[in-house]
Amino acid sequence: MAIFSLWVINKAGGLVYQRSFADGLAALTSNEYLVLAGTLHGIHAITSRLSPIGSSSGVQVIEGETFKMNILLTVTGTKFVLITSIKDPTADSVLQKVYDIYADAVMKNPFHTPEMPIRSEGFDSRIGTLIGTGQT
Template sequence: MKLYSIYILNKAGGLIYQNNLDPSLNRLTANDYLVLAGTLHGVHAIAAKLTPTIVGKDSTSTTSGTDPTANNALLLSTGKVQNSNTNKTGLGSIETDLFNLYVFQSLTGIKFILITSPNPILQKQHEQASETFRHLYVLYSDYVMKDPFYSLDMPIKSQLFDLKVGELAALV
């Protein structure tokens, strides 16, 4: 799997980080990147609304937060209750002949988007994308969120974060 681009969107859908890792690809304009981020945020939100049920571990389906009996049953069976504002699934991935796009949304609403080369073995690529998201989130936590000069939901301008993302892309 080759990483083409990495995007990070804030919880409102604004593009706060964009890194094109493959210099051979055509560049978009700054406005096109913002439109792309807003479109992906909107599609992710719509996809989450299209799947309003949660499938539990026991393969029973419950609605999120509307039925107190269902919430009690979920709490008793799993020890957890589904928060009404939790995004259940949303857009997870898009596979095409030219590229694959993967989306990970953190609990705080930050979306991490990877655009990669296509791979005929999708299961392996999904596992690689999950591992890359895990490493990317650790880098984001360590080099962006712990930066005393960074303000939430503002563009990420950390050179050290850029360097570490480049190292991560080289390992993938």
């Protein structure tokens, strides 16, 4: 029951925010995070065309042996990725709340440039209070 990490990927596939919470996953270099985010963006785009009957969303959950990635795609193409432990039941609601905070603290902040890395104290502190140390 833990939240390991939160990413925000912009609509071009660039990683604009990455923050780790609980220990449990090995830290990657920032370059590796960027590559992983870009790859995930591509996978998401292709999986959305995979459905045999009509249109479908892209991949929403990717599971490993000790973690799972929960992906929320917004209508504007921004993706929120939450890496949690396998049994974490809160991932969906946390992702929705992250989206709420993003809409408030990032999009309504005049000093944020769209599609650029998020450097906003308000976002940081509100994510901090939402997820805390990552242990639920």
